[in-house]
Amino acid sequence: MLATACFDKLRAFQAVILVLAALSLVGCASQRTPEEIAHVQETNDPYEPFNRSVFAFNDALDVVILKPLAVWYRFLVPIPEVRDAITRVLDNASLPWTAANEVFQGEFGRARITTTRFLINTTLGIGGVFDWATRWGFPHHEEDFGLTLARTFGMREGPYLMLPLLGPSNVRDTGGRIVDGVGDPVGWILPFPGSIVRGAVRGIDTRQRNIENIDELRRDSVDFYATLRSVWRQRRESQVRRGEAPPSDIPRVTSDMGRFAPSVGAAPEAAPAAPASARPTAAPTARPAARPQASRQAPQQQQGAAAADLAPVVQTARAPWLLPRDAAPQAAPPAAPRATPEIRWFFDPARPQGQGQ
Amino acid sequence: MNRREALAAIAAVFTVALASPAALAQGRVGAGGAVPNAETFVSTLAQRGIADLTGRSTTESERSRRFRAMLVDNFDVPTIGRFALGRYWRVATEQERAEYMNLFTDMLVHSYASRFAEYQGEQVRVTGSRTTAEGDIIVASDVARPNQPAPNKVDWYLRRDGSSFKIVDVRVEGVSMAITQRDEFASIIQRGGGQIAALLQSMRTRAAPR
Numbered sequence: 001m002l003a004t005a006c007f008d009k010l011r012a013f014q015a016v017i018l019v020l021a022a023l024s025l026v027g028c029a030s031q032r033t034p035e036e037i038a039h040v041q042e043t044n045d046p047y048e049p050f051n052r053s054v055f056a057f058n059d060a061l062d063v064v065i066l067k068p069l070a071v072w073y074r075f076l077v078p079i080p081e082v083r084d085a086i087t088r089v090l091d092n093a094s095l096p097w098t099a100a101n102e103v104f105q106g107e108f109g110r111a112r113i114t115t116t117r118f119l120i121n122t123t124l125g126i127g128g129v130f131d132w133a134t135r136w137g138f139p140h141h142e143e144d145f146g147l148t149l150a151r152t153f154g155m156r157e158g159p160y161l162m163l164p165l166l167g168p169s170n171v172r173d174t175g176g177r178i179v180d181g182v183g184d185p186v187g188w189i190l191p192f193p194g195s196i197v198r199g200a201v202r203g204i205d206t207r208q209r210n211i212e213n214i215d216e217l218r219r220d221s222v223d224f225y226a227t228l229r230s231v232w233r234q235r236r237e238s239q240v241r242r243g244e245a246p247p248s249d250i251p252r253v254t255s256d257m258g259r260f261a262p263s264v265g266a267a268p269e270a271a272p273a274a275p276a277s278a279r280p281t282a283a284p285t286a287r288p289a290a291r292p293q294a295s296r297q298a299p300q301q302q303q304g305a306a307a308a309d310l311a312p313v314v315q316t317a318r319a320p321w322l323l324p325r326d327a328a329p330q331a332a333p334p335a336a337p338r339a340t341p342e343i344r345w346f347f348d349p350a351r352p353q354g355q356g357q
Numbered sequence: 358m359n360r361r362e363a364l365a366a367i368a369a370v371f372t373v374a375l376a377s378p379a380a381l382a383q384g385r386v387g388a389g390g391a392v393p394n395a396e397t398f399v400s401t402l403a404q405r406g407i408a409d410l411t412g413r414s415t416t417e418s419e420r421s422r423r424f425r426a427m428l429v430d431n432f433d434v435p436t437i438g439r440f441a442l443g444r445y446w447r448v449a450t451e452q453e454r455a456e457y458m459n460l461f462t463d464m465l466v467h468s469y470a471s472r473f474a475e476y477q478g479e480q481v482r483v484t485g486s487r488t489t490a491e492g493d494i495i496v497a498s499d500v501a502r503p504n505q506p507a508p509n510k511v512d513w514y515l516r517r518d519g520s521s522f523k524i525v526d527v528r529v530e531g532v533s534m535a536i537t538q539r540d541e542f543a544s545i546i547q548r549g550g551g552q553i554a555a556l557l558q559s560m561r562t563r564a565a566p567r
Contacts, residue, residue: 035551038444039543039547042443042540042543043540043543043544080504084506087506220468221541222541222545222559222563223541223544223545223548225544226540226541226543226544226545227537227540227541229540230536230537230540230541231532231537234531234532234533234536234537235530235531235532237531238528238530238531238532239531241531243510243530243531245495245497245512245528245531247489247490247491247493248489248491248493248495248514248525248526249440249526249533249535249536250436250437250440250514250525250526250535251440252491252516260434260435260438260439260454260455260458261429261434261435262425262428262429262434262435262458262459262462
């Protein structure tokens with residue numbers, strides 16, 4: 001039974017690996033404008049067209065199957081406490097693999113907490129229905145092999161990937177998921193259909209808990225795919241840091257930004273109709289000299305500058321996620337140059353000639 | 358569990374939003390570089406947000422007016438706005454910049470003010486603060502919402518502004534509002550053929566009352 005289950009999984013993973021290999025070839029072949037390269041650098045999404053089509057598939061699946069299932073689940077299990085208990089059971093079942101990852105990371109103290117938690121909640125907590133451990137000082141940890149790769153091996157995220165059914169990921173965490181699938185002890189104990197059911201319940205439970213949030217996000221974002229990508233990447237980075245707040249990315253702007261200070265009194269209704277004239281301080285004609293080089297007037301020069309800026313980045317970045325964290329070119333502006341206004345994302349992009357979209 | 362994390366993040370971002378409601382602040386002084394003033398600033402603001410903005414008793418336009426006042430007074434909107442336009446700030450004309458800034462403020466007011474109507478029973482608890490090497494002050498807080506088993510971790514990024522502070526960013530479960538906004542704007546511009554006009558057009562529809 002174990003061998004069959006494992007073989008089934010491996011076959012599925014083989015397909016994923018083949019797709020990844022094909023993708024890497026596609027990525028090498030394409031020719032991009034400096035503007036497109038800058039965009040790819042910012043979004044970490046060189047396979048965006050492919051990812052978007054997978055996302056469209058996932059999205060359709062969500063509308064047709066996943067969300068209806070989630071709504072039904074909520075209807076069939078109407079008591080929130082019962083649903084929370086189901087979530088706790090699923091969380092509890094993830095703990096052995098969490099503890100293993102903590103051992104891989106050399107975090108023996110954390111592994112001890114997780115192991116104790118698992119023992120308490122599996123026995124006294126009846127498989128995780130009741131959470132005594134948190135009360136007794138053994139909090140829940142979330143770990144997976146992607147985090148182990150990031151922390152222990154210093155592996156960078158690699159290009160963003162939208163996985164069918166599974167949603168947002170990247171090259172590192174896709175590899176991590178494969179190891180998660182093979183390595184999870186609970187997956188070894190459960191027969192293969194049991195693992196499938198476990199995964200399905202987990203998916204429906206998660207979707208159920210986020211019905212309102214996803215509806216709201218979809219309503220409020222112009223480009224749902226882009227927003228999800230941004231949020232997911234930030235969240236994942238935060239997990240790698242164990243939730244520690246990083247220094248702000250927002251530069252200290254020395255120029256006279258005060259002229260853009262919004263006025264308090266303006267009614268929101270008036271704004272779209274008469275944006276500039278309603279606020280004399282921000283009138284465009286007030287400071288024509290504040291913008292010495294109008295980029296519109298020198299598009300060629302702009303393009304040249306941008307291309308020169310990008311050249312080293314493009315040349316060095318063959319597979320930056322395989323380099324150690326320190327050696328790899330920084331995608332985000334490093335902390336040191338904050339004093340100077342010249343920060344990576346502030347450089348002038350070339351005005352694009354033709355878009356491939 | 359990747360999807361789950363993403364969804365949790367979305368949950369956090371779009372429910373808690375800017376100045377989150379309900380405050381019962383215990384300005385505990387953290388270790389090393391803690392700034393009690395900044396902690397008080399955040400808990401007072403959150404308390405005011407709850408008192409003035411939540412609930413269905415106020416009218417929509419009054420709520421918008423109050424939110425705008427709080428936003429302008431307590432957030433460094435020009436700096437956030439400039440950051441959110443990313444590298445396109447440099448290529449924008451002065452006229453585009455001015456219109457962008459106006460729309461940016463209107464958009465924030467429009468998208469966040471209405472959300473406070475739906476809030477009820479939230480609690481913001483400031484848990485500490487620290488000063489970064491760059492001189493930013495990060496105030497950490499837990500925001501508990503009803504019907505949510507665990508509180509969300511919300512970090513407030515403050516800069517000194519005279520004797521008070523201005524907020525430059527809010528991170529909910531590690532997700533920065535400013536970065537999320539910047540990435541979405543970049544995507545709109547990119548898909549609009551690299552033209553800032555595409556973003557302005559999109560913002561005009563979003564800033565307009567629905």
